[in-house]
Amino acid sequence: MNIVHVSLHNSIKDGGIFCYVSNLQDYQNSIGLNSFWITCRVNNIPIKKSKIIQKIKDLSPEVIHIHGLWTIQTRLIPDFLKITKNIIIAPHGMLHKNALKKSSLKKKLALFVYERKNLEKTFAFHALDKEEKRYIRYTFPKMKSFLLGTGIRIPERKDYDVNLEWLKQIKQKDRKILFLGRLEEQKGIPELINSWLALKQEAKKYNCWLLIAGFGKFHDEIQKLSLDITNRIIFNGLTLGEEKQFILKLSDAFILPSKYEGVPISFLEAISYKCLCLVTKECKLRQLKKQNSSIEIHLEPA
Numbered sequence: 001m002n003i004v005h006v007s008l009h010n011s012i013k014d015g016g017i018f019c020y021v022s023n024l025q026d027y028q029n030s031i032g033l034n035s036f037w038i039t040c041r042v043n044n045i046p047i048k049k050s051k052i053i054q055k056i057k058d059l060s061p062e063v064i065h066i067h068g069l070w071t072i073q074t075r076l077i078p079d080f081l082k083i084t085k086n087i088i089i090a091p092h093g094m095l096h097k098n099a100l101k102k103s104s105l106k107k108k109l110a111l112f113v114y115e116r117k118n119l120e121k122t123f124a125f126h127a128l129d130k131e132e133k134r135y136i137r138y139t140f141p142k143m144k145s146f147l148l149g150t151g152i153r154i155p156e157r158k159d160y161d162v163n164l165e166w167l168k169q170i171k172q173k174d175r176k177i178l179f180l181g182r183l184e185e186q187k188g189i190p191e192l193i194n195s196w197l198a199l200k201q202e203a204k205k206y207n208c209w210l211l212i213a214g215f216g217k218f219h220d221e222i223q224k225l226s227l228d229i230t231n232r233i234i235f236n237g238l239t240l241g242e243e244k245q246f247i248l249k250l251s252d253a254f255i256l257p258s259k260y261e262g263v264p265i266s267f268l269e270a271i272s273y274k275c276l277c278l279v280t281k282e283c284k285l286r287q288l289k290k291q292n293s294s295i296e297i298h299l300e301p302a
Helices: 016-030 049-059 097-101 104-119 130-139 165-169 189-198 200-205 219-226 241-250 265-272 286-291
Strands: 002-007 034-039 063-067 087-090 124-127 145-147 175-182 208-215 233-237 253-256 276-279 294-296
Touching: 002 016, 002 049, 016 034, 016 063, 016 265, 034 049, 097 104, 124 130, 130 145, 165 233, 175 241, 175 265, 189 200, 189 219, 200 208, 208 219, 208 241, 219 233, 241 265, 253 265, 265 276
Parallel strands: 002 034, 002 063, 063 087, 087 124, 124 145, 175 208, 175 253, 208 233, 253 276, 276 294
Antiparallel strands: none
């Protein structure tokens, strides 16, 4: 069977979608399926619609799996339907009530003009968890959906050849609380920074550091704050590959104060490294509270 995944970016700029599709494609190929991945932008440069459609046609897919809403991949559904009727839509949290508040008017117009019409012609929705399935049912009551969760690669036990300059400024016994992800409003970054700065004296008293690894809108602000050692903020910037694995292994706790999520890959990765996780209810994996692997936190206004 030939399966083609379609998403917006071919890089971590797409956040969790990039990680999710990468893992899913690898798994599908490992079990004998022919899984391909087409992105509508390469290195943030848009690809012509005709080229996207031709690339997919050439692969002769039985299934087209679209990841994300509100962008070119859902606008191309009428063209994709000429290739196969088996089109599956994964919203990746984009139908969450908080997600719909962002650019609300634009999304309402898109839904009215073309998005609903296109999506209702597809085979089914792919929900990442039960809550997303409820949001899909609320917005598209006539559409069927199926539940398929998120998987990650379990880390190997290994020594890492990673040299990070900031390790020199902290003590071995110091505790590190990690934020790993996009530095955007959605992730609760303003609230996290304001709360941390208000508690920096306590952080010093109890030998704690906030370790931020990511990229996005608040990059410059966080980098500037990290230059003042009294803030007890370490900024590692965009962190990938072995460096990311090393930082996860090094961290004592993980924090994700998100306002909405699909199922956050970084949360699952932190659990796999046995970090204590401090997360909002929007991260959805509430059953982990029963296993004492996570603590629910609440956002205060920034």
